[in-house]
Amino acid sequence: MRSLYHRRPRTWTDVEDLLPGALLILLVGGVVFAWIDWRLRTRKLPRSLGPSWECPHCAVANEAELTVCWSCGAAIARLGTRPSVGPTAETWQCRKCRAWNSVSRRSCWSCANTPAKAPKRDA
Structure with missing residues (x-):
């Protein structure tokens, strides 16, 4: 069975x-x-208008349209691939080291210089 x-x-x-x-x-x-x-x-996804740039101060990647770092407030003078983008009214240039900074920063990100009077702005 x-x-x-x-x-x-x-x-x-x-x-x-x-x-x-x-x-x-x-x-x-x-x-x-x-x-x-x-x-x-x-x-x-939206298309990027250009390459992103790395902040010289904090190394954070920023969008191509910005001239001021969103993280630390450091700025760039010009983008090599987009010469039309330059310093704007929201940036100022340090008189000591010539680095660009956001108007929200009181001292320079590069040399820590704090200007005695209002910093020179580029419009």
Whole structure:
């Protein structure tokens, strides 16, 4: 007489054989889904007008449109790739080291010089 327990080991072996294939299909499907999702999301991102610049004081990356660092208030005089962008009314130049600073800064980020009178602004 045949026992019902003989089928159980064979069924378990069949499941063990299918498991790596199913996991591989899930992995490949997840990678394909993530790639398609990433491609769709990058279409919706705004385009940058130019390259970003690194702050000479705190090394934080800033947007190309800005001339003042959002983190520490240091400023840049000009961007080499965009000469039309230069110092604005919200920047001043240190008389000692000629570094550009935000008007919100009282002292120069480069030399820590605090001007006695109102700093020279570039309009």
